[in-house]
Amino acid sequence: MLIRPEPFDPIAFAPFGECFALRDLQGDRHDFAASMTNGRSHARLNVSISRSKPQTSAIRVKALERHDQSAQAFAPIVCGRWLVAVAPNAADGGPDFNKLRAFVMDEKIGICYRPNVWHHPFACFDSPAEMLMLRWDDRTEADTTWAKAPADADIEIALP
Numbered sequence: 001m002l003i004r005p006e007p008f009d010p011i012a013f014a015p016f017g018e019c020f021a022l023r024d025l026q027g028d029r030h031d032f033a034a035s036m037t038n039g040r041s042h043a044r045l046n047v048s049i050s051r052s053k054p055q056t057s058a059i060r061v062k063a064l065e066r067h068d069q070s071a072q073a074f075a076p077i078v079c080g081r082w083l084v085a086v087a088p089n090a091a092d093g094g095p096d097f098n099k100l101r102a103f104v105m106d107e108k109i110g111i112c113y114r115p116n117v118w119h120h121p122f123a124c125f126d127s128p129a130e131m132l133m134l135r136w137d138d139r140t141e142a143d144t145t146w147a148k149a150p151a152d153a154d155i156e157i158a159l160p
Contacts, residue, residue, distance in 0.1 A: 005102040034112035039069030070136035075110035080126035
């Protein structure tokens with residue numbers, strides 16, 4: 001199955017999370033730009049930098065991740081176009097790989113996944129990228145749940 005990334009659409013993304021404007025020079029601040037939900041009072045806010053080299057061929061989807069108790073936000077620091085790929089929950093609670101959607105983002109938009117949203121790890125397209133990532137973690141396996149793609153699935157996300 002080949003998934004063709006579509007231009008980002010905040011309405012299509014809404015079931016999975018929120019988006020927020022970056023590089024918007026109107027006004028000095030935009031408080032509470034995203035809902036950083038935390039379901040574990042002992043977890044600490046993890047502010048990290050993710051780096052990625054640009055994809056040069058279709059992205060083979062081997063697994064998706066989710067964060068059961070935490071929202072996860074991404075804000076481009078140095079970045080051209082980047083990928084957001086999300087899937088709804090299947091009946092068994094895992095990701096519905098057949099309904100995976102991919103969006104092409106640019107450096108002017110950040111996103112915040114809601115807790116329990118299946119998504120592909122950070123990837124970029126045109127040039128090396130740095131991304132600010134925020135998530136509530138306690139450094140245990142409970143931070144991230146992984147789901148491997150079915151063994152018979154051949155899922156790829158095309159380059160935009």
